[in-house]
Amino acid sequence: MTRLGALLTRLPLALLASAMLAGAAAAAEADPASEDPAARGAYILHAAGCATCHTDVANGGAFLAGGRMLSSPWGAIVAPNITPDAETGIGGWSDEDFVRALSEGRSPAGRTYYPAFPYTAYTHMRREDMLDLKAYLDTVEPVRAPNRPHALRFPFSVRLFLHPWRWLFFERGPDRPDPGADERVARGRYLVEALGHCAECHTPRNMLGATKRARHMAGSRYGPGGLSVPNITPDVETGIGAWSELDLVFFLRTGFTPAGDDVQGEMREAIDDGLRHLTQADLEAIAAYLKSLPAIRNRVSSTGAAAAPAAGSFGGDW
Ligand code: HEC
Numbered sequence: 001m002t003r004l005g006a007l008l009t010r011l012p013l014a015l016l017a018s019a020m021l022a023g024a025a026a027a028a029e030a031d032p033a034s035e036d037p038a039a040r041g042a043y044i045l046h047a048a049g050c051a052t053c054h055t056d057v058a059n060g061g062a063f064l065a066g067g068r069m070l071s072s073p074w075g076a077i078v079a080p081n082i083t084p085d086a087e088t089g090i091g092g093w094s095d096e097d098f099v100r101a102l103s104e105g106r107s108p109a110g111r112t113y114y115p116a117f118p119y120t121a122y123t124h125m126r127r128e129d130m131l132d133l134k135a136y137l138d139t140v141e142p143v144r145a146p147n148r149p150h151a152l153r154f155p156f157s158v159r160l161f162l163h164p165w166r167w168l169f170f171e172r173g174p175d176r177p178d179p180g181a182d183e184r185v186a187r188g189r190y191l192v193e194a195l196g197h198c199a200e201c202h203t204p205r206n207m208l209g210a211t212k213r214a215r216h217m218a219g220s221r222y223g224p225g226g227l228s229v230p231n232i233t234p235d236v237e238t239g240i241g242a243w244s245e246l247d248l249v250f251f252l253r254t255g256f257t258p259a260g261d262d263v264q265g266e267m268r269e270a271i272d273d274g275l276r277h278l279t280q281a282d283l284e285a286i287a288a289y290l291k292s293l294p295a296i297r298n299r300v301s302s303t304g305a306a307a308a309p310a311a312g313s314f315g316g317d318w
């Protein structure tokens with residue numbers, strides 16, 4: 001090989017190495033098949049949509065530094081800082097602290113979290129995936145941003161109120177997969193139920209703010225922020241029964257429905273912050289799982305805001 005040839009073959013490697021050094025301070029790139037736990041964790045972050053709630057994009061907040069106000073049936077809740085800042089974030093947390101938060105909804109000090117943090121879904125996450133996620137979060141830029149207090153209505157403002165709620169509605173994972181399901185549907189179920197927490201928005205809630213199991217994914221007139229959320233069961237008339245699996249994959253990648261509508265609001269965020277970064281195989285698995293759900297007839301007006309029930313009234317269909 002000529003010297004020039006040798007130089008040319010080494011040059012890309014040298015450039016790559018310097019790019020890696022320059023990028024050393026940046027967080028890991030998502031890759032579900034990587035040897036690096038942080039890269040796998042970055043992929044889990046996309047699939048689980050953590051950044052949407054924990055980044056206050058509208059007010060120019062830093063990545064994962066919290067501060068976003070979330071409306072919930074309990075009142076307004078502020079998402080905390082989950083960057084590895086030791087004082088104001090979760091920098092001092094051990095792996096076990098992190099696993100306990102996601103799987104039990106408890107803080108290192110034993111405080112109970114509000115289910116606005118969807119640990120009711122994450123409790124079904126595999127422990128390896130939680131640890132990969134923690135490895136990734138450790139690589140994120142630490143940001144000093146003290147947590148702001150929630151603005152919850154009484155009695156929800158009293159954390160003790162959560163104990164009977166949890167007793168009634170919280171079942172700790174890990175999930176027991178359906179042994180009859182094929183591998184793709186089982187993967188889709190994991191992505192939808194444990195990671196994507198789609199039911200948090202797409203399932204109506206009862207008067208205590210818990211999702212109604214019998215109406216799983218059948219849509220809600222009073223979703224987050226009082227906006228309606230469509231039925232995504234395979235009912236042909238009122239759900240997504242007329243969508244092909246390809247339509248669903250295309251939608252999850254781009255936000256365009258088969259009718260050519262460009263999705264808005266919280267679903268747009270779920271796609272842009274996470275879903276569109278998933279592998280083709282994973283999006284196909286999500287589509288296959290949604291198509292395997294029982295079809296439920298439930299017409300939800302898909303446009304505009306429905307008038308939310310008066311504060312504190314908790315009319316039957318949250
Ligand atoms: C739907 C919004 C939402 C999503 C999605 C979400 N969180 Fe949260 N998270 C919250 C809220 C709200 C709290 C605060 C709960 C409380 O104070 O009781 C919280 C609390 C936490 C805490 C506790 C922080 C502390 O200081 O005690 C951790 C850790 C956390 N979330 C990590 C995650 C991770 C990791 C993901 C993705 C797997 C995630 N969250 C996804 C809303 C969300």
Ligand code: HEC
Pocket residue numbers: 191192196197198199200201202223224227228229230231232239240251257262263264265266267270275286302
């Ligand atoms: C934070 C709330 C939220 C979460 C989480 C969420 N969605 Fe949505 N989704 C919405 C809203 C709101 C719309 C309607 C948006 C619009 O009409 O512009 C929607 C629309 C959709 C649609 C289009 C349905 C139609 O008839 O137009 C599909 C399909 C969908 N979501 C699937 C999912 C899947 C799969 C997940 C989980 C991986 C998920 N969503 C998670 C709020 C959410």
